[in-house]
Amino acid sequence: MTIQEQTIAPTAESLSMVRLPKQLLHVPVTMVIFSLVVVLLANSFWLSAATSAVALSLSVAGLAILYGQLGLVSLCQFALVGVGGWVTLRVGHAFHPPFELSLLAGGVVASVVGLAFGVPALRLRGLYLALVTLMLAGAFQIVISAWGFPDGGPGFLGRADGSGRAMLARPVIADGEVSYFLYVCAIAAMGLLIAQWHKLARPGRAWALIRKGETVAVASGVNVLIYKAWAFALSGFLAGLAGGLLAGNVGQLDGRAFGAFESLNLFALAIVGGVFNWYGAVIAGLLLRAVPALLTELGIDGYVTIGIFGVALFHALATAPTGIAGQISALIIRLNAALSRGRAR
16 A cells, blocks of 8 residues: 555545544644643744744645645645735735734635636646746745735835834734734644544545546546635635734735745645644644744854755655654554553553
């Protein structure tokens, strides 16, 4: 049995034996433990890095749906993070609604854009789809470099000059650093729950059939068009939420941080973290923000991270295709088996 067959969503027969509530309970429990550990141990610098990491884990969860479930390589995910951040900032500065409404608007618009970006996937796969989505990420880089992100100014672009720049207000219930980190963890837990439910329920079964072959999926009664569109829309929504949470973390966003290379970086770390287990998204988010933060604290040039991530990607592709999360999962299974044998004796 191949790695893909072992790790993608279970078949209809096996899924009927899975307890969905118990499977999903792992997500909030793990996030609560993780958030408490960070709050107790992290200083202000690391708390900010952890907040960004958890936010970005949502965008990685979206990638995991496309690549882990459908086998589709999308290299424009970070551009969708930028779309969500842009809309969140624009709505927040223009109408001053509760932060949650601005965040939801960013997620919905990014979902629509993600669906539009996914149109090539209806005809393309593999290298061709990767090239098209990478070009879309490059197009977003050009647009956002020219437009910039809204900062309280007038007009459609919402750009202010000089001292007129404004910061996006955080949620009323999460104005401080610690409270906002916990807020982001709560939103991320809900997003990860949504993604995990999709993998375990009917959409996951449909995506697994599509990955095996569209002919097989059609013969099984799966509407390939709808379920592919569903995956791209959900992936875009999660990325949009990530962008909105990043905007709330720092109050503003910089267009220079949303280059096409960042989408490549995000995809690479998604593979390193693991796209077949939900907590692989959290691991990838931590790698994306914690490693550069550590190097900065040590006074090492941040560009060293490119080499580190390159080596990590090579290692994952060569020896650990399920990523760090897959290795952790395999270790847990072995430990449980050993404990079971010990009790039997």
